[in-house]
Amino acid sequence: MxxxxxxxxxxxxxRIEAMPLGFGExxxxxxLAAEPPKRWFKALKREMAYSEGLETASAKFDxxxxxxxxxDPALGSAVRCASRLLAAVQVSLEHKGTDSHESDLAADDALHPAASLQAPRAASGRNEAQMEMSGSV
Structure with a gap:
């Protein structure tokens, strides 16, 4: 370069390719088109640590x-999970305006996408509330 x-x-x-491992994972x-900067690697690992289901996975770079x-197969499609992770890293890097440690910590707390990377829940609050109301009448 x-x-x-x-x-x-x-x-x-x-390109993103997934393959099943022998023990279910x-x-x-x-x-990538080019080798990313070190801050991108750090952001990827940080997003993995904050994301439910990815905190036990590991990332290697070459x-x-x-x-x-x-x-974890419970997260759904591995390719889709990786795509969401890459999108979260991009959002995280775009929202970091300064290089100060305090702003990094604040951005980490405010921007980590743990909820967006979770597997969908079977029932959410709104449906549960409707069921409770119909059961009490």
């Missing part, structure tokens, strides 16, 4: 390739 060129903070994803390989290993 030329010295004057700036490394993109959110690299373009060329899944692995995902993500190929140039333009990212390997996610140990994805």
């Amino acid at each position: 030329a010295a004057g060129q700036k490394t993109p903070s959110n690299p373009q994803v060329l 899944a692995a995902v390989v993500i190929e 140039g333009c390739f990212v390997y996610l290993v140990g994805l």
Whole structure:
């Protein structure tokens, strides 16, 4: 890469492939157009730590390739889960305005997408409330 060129903070994803592992989990390989900066790797690991179901998975990096290993099948499609994770990393990096540690901590608390990466629940509050009302009449 030329010295004057700036490394993109959110690299373009060329390909995402998933494969089942022998013990029920899944692995995902993500190929990027360029090697991302270190802050992108840190943001990815941070989002994984905040996301329910991904906190036990691991991420390995090798140039333009990212390997996610140990994805829980309860999360649904491994490719879809990886896509949501990449979107969360992009949002996290776009909303960080300064490099100060305090703003990083505040942004982490406000922006982590744990709820968006969770597997959908069977019943939500609104449906439960309707069922309770019909049962009490």
